[in-house]
Amino acid sequence: MSQKTGVPPSHRFTKSLPVDFRFMGSPTSDVVGYADINLETDGVTNLSSPGKNGDSGVKVVERVGNGVADTEQGNEDSPYSGNVKLAENSPSVGDEDLDSTTAPFPSVSKSSNGHRWSDITSYATKKKVQSWFQLPNGNWELGRIMSTSGMESVISLPAGKVLKVNSDSLIPANPDILDGVDDLMQLSYLNEPSVLFNLRYRYNQDMIYTKAGPVLVAINPFKKVLLYGNDYIEAYKNKSIESPHVYAIADTAIREMTRDEVNQSIIISGESGAGKTETAKIAMQYLAVLGGGSGIEYEILKTNPILEAFGNAKTLRNDNSSRFGKLIEIHLVNLEKYLEPRFKPFGFVLHMAVLLEKSRVVQCAGGERSYHIFYQLCAGAPRALRGKFVAIVIFL
Numbered sequence: 001m002s003q004k005t006g007v008p009p010s011h012r013f014t015k016s017l018p019v020d021f022r023f024m025g026s027p028t029s030d031v032v033g034y035a036d037i038n039l040e041t042d043g044v045t046n047l048s049s050p051g052k053n054g055d056s057g058v059k060v061v062e063r064v065g066n067g068v069a070d071t072e073q074g075n076e077d078s079p080y081s082g083n084v085k086l087a088e089n090s091p092s093v094g095d096e097d098l099d100s101t102t103a104p105f106p107s108v109s110k111s112s113n114g115h116r117w118s119d120i121t122s123y124a125t126k127k128k129v130q131s132w133f134q135l136p137n138g139n140w141e142l143g144r145i146m147s148t149s150g151m152e153s154v155i156s157l158p159a160g161k162v163l164k165v166n167s168d169s170l171i172p173a174n175p176d177i178l179d180g181v182d183d184l185m186q187l188s189y190l191n192e193p194s195v196l197f198n199l200r201y202r203y204n205q206d207m208i209y210t211k212a213g214p215v216l217v218a219i220n221p222f223k224k225v226l227l228y229g230n231d232y233i234e235a236y237k238n239k240s241i242e243s244p245h246v247y248a249i250a251d252t253a254i255r256e257m258t259r260d261e262v263n264q265s266i267i268i269s270g271e272s273g274a275g276k277t278e279t280a281k282i283a284m285q286y287l288a289v290l291g292g293g294s295g296i297e298y299e300i301l302k303t304n305p306i307l308e309a310f311g312n313a314k315t316l317r318n319d320n321s322s323r324f325g326k327l328i329e330i331h332l333v334n335l336e337k338y339l340e341p342r343f344k345p346f347g348f349v350l351h352m353a354v355l356l357e358k359s360r361v362v363q364c365a366g367g368e369r370s371y372h373i374f375y376q377l378c379a380g381a382p383r384a385l386r387g388k389f390v391a392i393v394i395f396l
């Protein structure tokens, strides 16, 4: 099978979080010794890395399972610790001729869970399907299997690199026809690099939403994307558009509530700066339009800046970080059976703020700020009063 020739070069590799990734902490001391990639003149890439004592030992990362499902299995420290196993001081690919079947290559140690990809991998190598290979620096590269002998495969990577690798370390890639599918469940091979590749492929075309079965994956675009507004809302309401979207999630929630007469919840989770607050507002925007247009919905949406003034602050990760947990309850009144497609206006929206980070009022880390309201107070106050406010802030 050919490589993804229609794919721009920037899409052909994808990167995992480093195996020593910690959410807010610093890398641990037991880090993987990432190998340097040296492109030899004969086009064969050798993996080499100075070991602790200056030897050429390299720690090799083994992928032992399906990245999507396994993220829940790891310990709480590392999101990928359930998936990876370090084979320390394994020999690196040497300078030997590729024809030499005894040439050392990054070894892969089996995990106690067994190698769940081995069946699929052997099928993939037999059929020479395009495969993903993880370089020691964490990048996944899409390669074409040139030959396989025993447990070794020779793969060609983009830019003419050729590698001899353990066949078990290859992870099958999906055919080109599945590039950028709407729902990750449609992928023939559901593995970490394929998921990352698909998300990245869509993201590069401003398709920031992708379904993973009933779950919506949203990637923060950090720029204005033309996916919102009344035209889109109308289209999702009329079901004339089916691309994954927050609007579609909100639409499903309200329709199922009407049909089953059961309350619905939308849970939005992600790390700081991922876009949870914006996503919640986008969902509320859809519900507001669907609500019928009494005007009260828009007033409710306007309460967000007030809530954010008291509960949001600039952090190193997010200029408008919510420093509290938020539960938003939207109550619909006079909801008559089978009222679709038009719903009665909202009764009220209940915001519940919990676990406010109180310490931020008196102390915050360098480069961060206290709650927006303090700065807004100073900015809006008459000059004499402003001086007093600033004095209080300094005194605190």
Ligand SMILES: Nc1ncnc2c1ncn2[C@@H]1O[C@H](COP(=O)(O)OP(=O)(O)OP(=O)(O)O)[C@@H](O)[C@H]1O
Residues within 6 Å of the ligand: 220, 221, 222, 223, 224, 225, 270, 271, 272, 273, 274, 275, 276, 277, 278, 279, 318, 320, 321, 322, 323
């Ligand atoms: N859909 C989007 N379109 C454009 N920009 C977005 C979108 N979602 C998020 N952003 C940008 O990312 C920034 C951070 O998003 P947001 O405040 O929603 O993150 P968060 O997950 O709520 O973070 P925290 O947990 O720190 O409160 C926003 O201020 C905005 O600039």
